[in-house]
Amino acid sequence: xxxxxxxxxxxxxxxxxxxxxxxxxxxxxxxxxxxxxxxxxxxxxxxxxxxxxxxxxxxxxxxxxxxxxxxxxxxxxxxxxxxxxxxxxxxxxxxxxxxxxxxxxxx
Amino acid sequence: xxxxxxxxxxxxxxxxxxxxxxxxxxxxxxxxxxxxxxxxxxxxxxxxxxxxxxxxxxxxxxxxxxxxxxxxxxxxxxxxxxxxxxxxxxxxxxxxxxxxxxxxxxxxxxxxxxxxxxxxxxx
Amino acid sequence: xxxxxxxxxxxxxxxxxxxxxxxxxxxxxxxxxxxxxxxxxxxxxxxxxxxxxxxxxxxxxxxxxxxxxxxxxxxxxxxxxxxxxxxxxxxxxxxxxxxxxxxxxxxxxxxxxxxxxxxxxxxxxxxxxxxxxxxxxxxxxxxxxxxxxxxxxxxxxxxxxxxxxxxxxxxxxxxxx
Amino acid sequence: xxxxxxxxxxxxxxxxxxxxxxxxxxxxxxxxxxxxxxxxxxxxxxxxxxxxxxxxxxxxxxxxxxxxxxxxxxxxxxxxxxxxxxxxxxxxxxxxxxxxxxxxxxxxxxxxxxxxxxxxxxxxxxxxxxxxxxxxxxxxxxxxxxxxxxxxxxxxxxxxxxxxxxxxxxxxxxxxxxxxxxxxxxxxxxxxxxxxxxxxxxxxxxxxxxxxxxxxxxxxxxxxxxxxxxxxxxxxxxxxxxxxxxxxxxxxxxxxxxxxxxxxxxxxxxxxxxxxxxxxxxxxxxxxxxxxxxxxxxxxxxxxxxxxxxxxxxxxxxxxxxxxxxxxxxxxxxxxxxxxxxxxxxxxxxxxxxxxxxxxxxxxxxxxxxx
Numbered sequence: 001x002x003x004x005x006x007x008x009x010x011x012x013x014x015x016x017x018x019x020x021x022x023x024x025x026x027x028x029x030x031x032x033x034x035x036x037x038x039x040x041x042x043x044x045x046x047x048x049x050x051x052x053x054x055x056x057x058x059x060x061x062x063x064x065x066x067x068x069x070x071x072x073x074x075x076x077x078x079x080x081x082x083x084x085x086x087x088x089x090x091x092x093x094x095x096x097x098x099x100x101x102x103x104x105x106x107x
Numbered sequence: 108x109x110x111x112x113x114x115x116x117x118x119x120x121x122x123x124x125x126x127x128x129x130x131x132x133x134x135x136x137x138x139x140x141x142x143x144x145x146x147x148x149x150x151x152x153x154x155x156x157x158x159x160x161x162x163x164x165x166x167x168x169x170x171x172x173x174x175x176x177x178x179x180x181x182x183x184x185x186x187x188x189x190x191x192x193x194x195x196x197x198x199x200x201x202x203x204x205x206x207x208x209x210x211x212x213x214x215x216x217x218x219x220x221x222x223x224x225x226x227x228x229x230x
Numbered sequence: 231x232x233x234x235x236x237x238x239x240x241x242x243x244x245x246x247x248x249x250x251x252x253x254x255x256x257x258x259x260x261x262x263x264x265x266x267x268x269x270x271x272x273x274x275x276x277x278x279x280x281x282x283x284x285x286x287x288x289x290x291x292x293x294x295x296x297x298x299x300x301x302x303x304x305x306x307x308x309x310x311x312x313x314x315x316x317x318x319x320x321x322x323x324x325x326x327x328x329x330x331x332x333x334x335x336x337x338x339x340x341x342x343x344x345x346x347x348x349x350x351x352x353x354x355x356x357x358x359x360x361x362x363x364x365x366x367x368x369x370x371x372x373x374x375x376x377x378x379x380x381x382x383x384x385x386x387x388x389x390x391x392x393x394x395x396x397x398x399x400x401x402x403x404x405x406x407x
Numbered sequence: 408x409x410x411x412x413x414x415x416x417x418x419x420x421x422x423x424x425x426x427x428x429x430x431x432x433x434x435x436x437x438x439x440x441x442x443x444x445x446x447x448x449x450x451x452x453x454x455x456x457x458x459x460x461x462x463x464x465x466x467x468x469x470x471x472x473x474x475x476x477x478x479x480x481x482x483x484x485x486x487x488x489x490x491x492x493x494x495x496x497x498x499x500x501x502x503x504x505x506x507x508x509x510x511x512x513x514x515x516x517x518x519x520x521x522x523x524x525x526x527x528x529x530x531x532x533x534x535x536x537x538x539x540x541x542x543x544x545x546x547x548x549x550x551x552x553x554x555x556x557x558x559x560x561x562x563x564x565x566x567x568x569x570x571x572x573x574x575x576x577x578x579x580x581x582x583x584x585x586x587x588x589x590x591x592x593x594x595x596x597x598x599x600x601x602x603x604x605x606x607x608x609x610x611x612x613x614x615x616x617x618x619x620x621x622x623x624x625x626x627x628x629x630x631x632x633x634x635x636x637x638x639x640x641x642x643x644x645x646x647x648x649x650x651x652x653x654x655x656x657x658x659x660x661x662x663x664x665x666x667x668x669x670x671x672x673x674x675x676x677x678x679x680x681x682x683x684x685x686x687x688x689x690x691x692x693x694x695x696x697x698x699x700x701x702x703x704x705x706x707x708x709x710x711x712x713x714x715x716x717x718x719x720x721x722x723x724x725x726x727x728x729x730x731x732x733x734x735x736x737x738x739x740x741x742x743x744x745x746x747x748x749x750x751x752x753x754x755x756x757x758x759x760x761x762x763x764x765x766x767x768x769x770x771x772x773x774x775x776x777x778x
Binding site: 259260263266270273277282283285286287288289293294295298301302364 | 544547555
């Protein structure tokens with residue numbers, strides 16, 4: 001039976017919020033052509049995953065999920081750092097960060 | 108229990124106050140005729156050479172990236188700092204101290220490398 | 231519980247609104263500012279879920295550091311006009327949207343159908359009562375997850391070296407500068 | 408927020424009062440700054456309008472409000488107008504998290520034919536539970552106001568000023584964050600209230616009472632010095648006011664701003680100073696506590712009642728904060744400006760290693776003392 005409770009907020013509501021944010025991030029990566037905006041989409045997806053972790057951790061009263069969020073944040077920052085470093089070197093070469101320019105990149 | 112409602116209320120107050128000030132003073136000020144010259148950005152009276160900011164050194168960005176990495180390492184020290192005394196009374200203080208010691212060693216190696224590689228030099 | 235749900239809906243509205251802003255705004259800098267606000271909203275959700283420390287870290291690391299880097303890089307680039315902000319090809323885009331729709335509906339369906347299962351697994355292991363969540367979190371990082379913690383330290387060192395080296399490369403095989 | 412209408416009302420009023428405190432401090436500090444600089448440089452300063460030039464502030468406010476506006480480039484207009492509003496937020500949110508005095512308890516009372524209470528009102532905007540992490544997180548958002556102002560003005564000097572300011576802010580945020588690890592190692596909590604309570608009374612080391620108050624500065628002198636320097640850089644004040652170095656960059660990121668909008672940036676900056684002074688007092692100078700030989704909070708409550716005791720301790724807190732605000736002004740007119748590369752070198756190559764050394768030594772000492 002599919003009944004949705006709109007008044008009492010539970011774990012499910014957070015999971016659905018997280019799913020929506022994740023899909024928006026995914027669409028950003030799929031639809032946008034600017035490398036940096038695509039990186040932002042990845043950040044959005046990681047944030048959505050973090051919401052899931054924290055929601056489960058809160059409703060299960062287990063702190064392990066929060067440790068994972070901490071690690072995810074670290075990885076996300078590292079990923080942003082390297083990603084943007086690559087963007088900057090691409091920009092220095094092509095004066096543009098639109099991936100439509102790089103469709104036929106070769107060695 | 109800590110609630111975020113007061114934080115949101117204060118944010119609303121501050122933003123409301125700010126918008127009020129910007130809007131009201133925008134209406135109160137004199138409306139003098141605008142000219143092309145007035146719209147130009149202020150560069151001490153010299154003719155504006157380039158509106159863009161195309162000549163910004165990459166250094167700024169390199170500083171920001173190194174900042175992020177070190178900032179995260181520092182954020183890791185915060186939970187360690189508040190729990191260190193507890194872990195000593197719990198009997199596993201040395202382990203926690205050594206864990207952070209190894210981490211700090213990596214941190215110091217990183218900092219030393221950055222200084223050595225002249226990534227932090229500003230001319 | 232009414233106040234609780236109003237807060238939740240307000241925060242989710244903010245997060246989704248600004249996330250859509252990231253997706254739709256053709257100006258990359260404005261998209262980045264939208265993302266900052268979405269992340270502040272996520273920090274609000276963390277606070278609301280009694281994980282204040284993570285909320286603070288989210289503000290300090292994500293909103294305050296990572297996004298500053300994004301905005302700075304975008305300002306350094308100063309793209310005059312965004313050429314094809316969105317991917318071209320009508321059919322391809324429809325396909326992508328459909329895929330996204332399928333993903334979100336599958337997830338929501340699963341979540342709604344599995345609501346009974348989660349109640350069974352909760353209460354499995356309660357956190358020690360009376361202790362601060364932050365302290366339990368710290369204990370876990372420095373005992374159970376200590377290996378991951380050290381590896382992350384080394385990863386950060388490698389990323390720092392890598393980022394500096396990448397920015398040193400003068401154009402690679404296409405060198406002209 | 409509270410259980411009933413009275414509590415909600417009082418808490419909201421408290422937030423309003425705290426925000427107004429931050430806004431009000433600006434004209435006062437501007438006056439102190441101008442008179443103080445005049446005193447240091449052997450001049451008169453503002454002395455024509457009103458006694459001691461005090462009503463100069465009012466005249467300034469009127470002038471600020473009735474200024475003609477600069478209308479910026481069309482597609483950046485929203486960011487241009489939003490930047491000063493954003494500049495107000497970090498200071499206000501951070502300041503409201505600092506406890507300004509002891510909580511006030513209110514007994515049950517009758518009003519409008521209904522009994523209310525009992526309540527306990529904290530003498531602070533709100534209690535977030537994670538104190539310093541919240542403050543650091545919120546104040547790291549301050550960089551956006553600068554970046555938005557630089558981008559929105561579409562002026563290369565503004566842009567440079569904004570980039571410089573934010574690069575400086577983030578560089579010193581590292582030293583700032585790291586200098587606080589030592590004090591956290593000693594007090595073992597993020598919560599401001601617990602930190603203040605831990606600093607009551609006399610300093611006791613290995614069973615011997617020393618004639619010193621139990622304040623953080625005596626445990627963490629190096630941490631305090633590093634914190635003060637980092638805070639000066641964070642607030643972009645002299646000797647670290649490179650972003651507005653007028654000989655190089657016109658006026659930095661607020662070149663294109665005029666009237667009340669520029670004033671809002673000042674409110675943000677002074678709010679930052681207020682938060683910084685509050686943090687210094689809370690972490691290193693015992694918060695609102697008096698030294699051990701003067702009456703403590705409990706004695707004050709016993710002899711004057713809860714409300715009067717809270718007011719007295721609040722005045723103590725304000726006096727301590729005022730001292731640090733004066734030091735901000737004093738330093739501004741004493742030390743010349745750094746060069747940009749010196750500034751970055753100081754942040755990364757001097758402050759960061761010292762803060763690291765401080766952390767390591769503190770950790771080892773804490774380990775040795777406690778086990």
